[in-house]
Amino acid sequence: MPLQERCSQAGRAFFGNTAPWALVAPGGFLFLIRVRNLVHTYDGAVRAPALRGVDLDIDEGEYVALVGANGSGKTTLARHLNALLLPTSGEVLIDGHDTRDPGALRAIRSTVGMVLQSPPDQMVATIVEEDVAFGPENLGLPQEELGRRVREALEQVGMWSQRHRPPHMLSAGQQQRVAIAGVLAMRPRCLVLDEATAMLDPAGQRDRLSLVRDLHADGMTVVTITHAMPEAVEAQRLVVLHEGRVVRDGSPARVLRDPDLARFGLAAPPAIDLARRLQPVIPGLGEDLATADAVAQAIAGEAA
Numbered sequence: 001m002p003l004q005e006r007c008s009q010a011g012r013a014f015f016g017n018t019a020p021w022a023l024v025a026p027g028g029f030l031f032l033i034r035v036r037n038l039v040h041t042y043d044g045a046v047r048a049p050a051l052r053g054v055d056l057d058i059d060e061g062e063y064v065a066l067v068g069a070n071g072s073g074k075t076t077l078a079r080h081l082n083a084l085l086l087p088t089s090g091e092v093l094i095d096g097h098d099t100r101d102p103g104a105l106r107a108i109r110s111t112v113g114m115v116l117q118s119p120p121d122q123m124v125a126t127i128v129e130e131d132v133a134f135g136p137e138n139l140g141l142p143q144e145e146l147g148r149r150v151r152e153a154l155e156q157v158g159m160w161s162q163r164h165r166p167p168h169m170l171s172a173g174q175q176q177r178v179a180i181a182g183v184l185a186m187r188p189r190c191l192v193l194d195e196a197t198a199m200l201d202p203a204g205q206r207d208r209l210s211l212v213r214d215l216h217a218d219g220m221t222v223v224t225i226t227h228a229m230p231e232a233v234e235a236q237r238l239v240v241l242h243e244g245r246v247v248r249d250g251s252p253a254r255v256l257r258d259p260d261l262a263r264f265g266l267a268a269p270p271a272i273d274l275a276r277r278l279q280p281v282i283p284g285l286g287e288d289l290a291t292a293d294a295v296a297q298a299i300a301g302e303a304a
C-alpha cells in the first residue's frame with residue numbers, strides 16, 4: 001500500500017473521517033467552512049444535479065457574497081452549510097465537523113446560523129419575542145441569559161418595540177428582521193443570509209446592510225446570497241455560481257468586470273459598468289473600484 005494511503009488510513013482511524021491536515025488554511029488555522037467536490041441531486045430529480053462539484057473554503061471572519069442566476073444552486077449550497085441538506089457526494093466540513101455526522105449537528109447549527117429565503121418558513125411561535133427565543137431555548141440556556149440574548153438580538157435589528165406582536169401580522173421586511181434576530185440570538189460564528197434584502201424597501205436594505213457590516217466588523221463570518229449587485233460589492237469576496245459550479249471567485253471589483261458575466265446571467269452594477277467604459281480615457285479608474293462612491297471619487301480626482 002502506498003505510504004500516503006497508509007498515513008491517510010492511520011489518520012482516519014485516529015481522527016475519524018476528516019484528517020486534520022486536510023482542513024488547515026494557509027494561515028495555519030482551520031477553515032470555518034470547507035466544501036469539497038460537493039454534488040447535490042434532489043430526490044426524484046430527473047434532471048441534472050443542482051450542485052455539480054463545488055469547492056469552496058471560507059475562513060473565519062470573511063464576508064462573502066454568493067451570486068448567480070435563478071436556479072444556479074445558491075440556496076442548495078447554503079442549505080448544506082448548516083446541514084439542512086446532506087451531500088449526494090463530496091463533503092462539507094464546518095469548523096472541522098462533517099455535516100454527515102449526526103453527532104455534530106448541534107455544533108454545526110450553533111456555528112452557522114441561516115436566514116432562509118422565505119422568512120415565514122422560519123417563524124415558529126405566535127409572538128415575536130417567543131419566536132426569537134426558540135433557537136437559544138433549545139440550547140438549554142438559563143432564563144436570564146435567554147432574556148438578555150432575545151433583547152439584544154431584537155434591538156440589533158430594530159424590532160424590540162414590536163416584541164409582543166404576532167409575527168404573521170408583520171410586514172415581509174419586518175418578518176425578515178425577526179428571522180435575523182432569531183439567528184443572532186443563537187450567537188453563531190457565521191451568518192448565512194439567503195436573499196435577505198429581497199423583501200426590504202431601500203431604507204430597510206440600507207439598515208440591513210449596515211447591520212451586516214457591523215456584525216462583520218465585530219468578527220462574524222458572513223455569507224450573503226443576493227441578486228442585488230450593489231449589495232454584493234459590499235462583500236470582500238464574490239463567488240459566482242453557474243449551473244451548480246463555482247465559476248468565479250475573487251474581489252467584487254475584479255469579478256464584476258469580467259466580460260463573461262453576462263454568460264452567467266449576471267450584470268455588473270452601473271458604477272462598475274461606467275468605470276469599465278471610462279477606463280480607456282480615465283486611466284485612474286483602476287480595476288479595484290467596486291462601489292459608486294469609489295468610482296465617483298476617482299473621477300473627481302482625475303477632474304481636479
Ligand SMILES: Nc1ncnc2c1ncn2[C@@H]1O[C@H](COP(=O)(O)OP(=O)(O)OP(=O)(O)O)[C@@H](O)[C@H]1O
Binds near residue numbers: 045050069070072073
Ligand atoms: N426541493 C427541490 N426539489 C427538486 N429540485 C429542486 C429543489 N430545490 C431546488 N431544486 C432545483 O435545484 C436547482 C438549484 O436551485 P436553487 O434553489 O439552489 O437555486 P438558486 O440559485 O437559489 O435560485 P434562486 O436565485 O431562484 O433562489 C434548480 O434547478 C431547482 O429547480
Ligand SMILES: [Mg+2]
Binds near residue numbers: 075194
Ligand atoms: Mg435561492
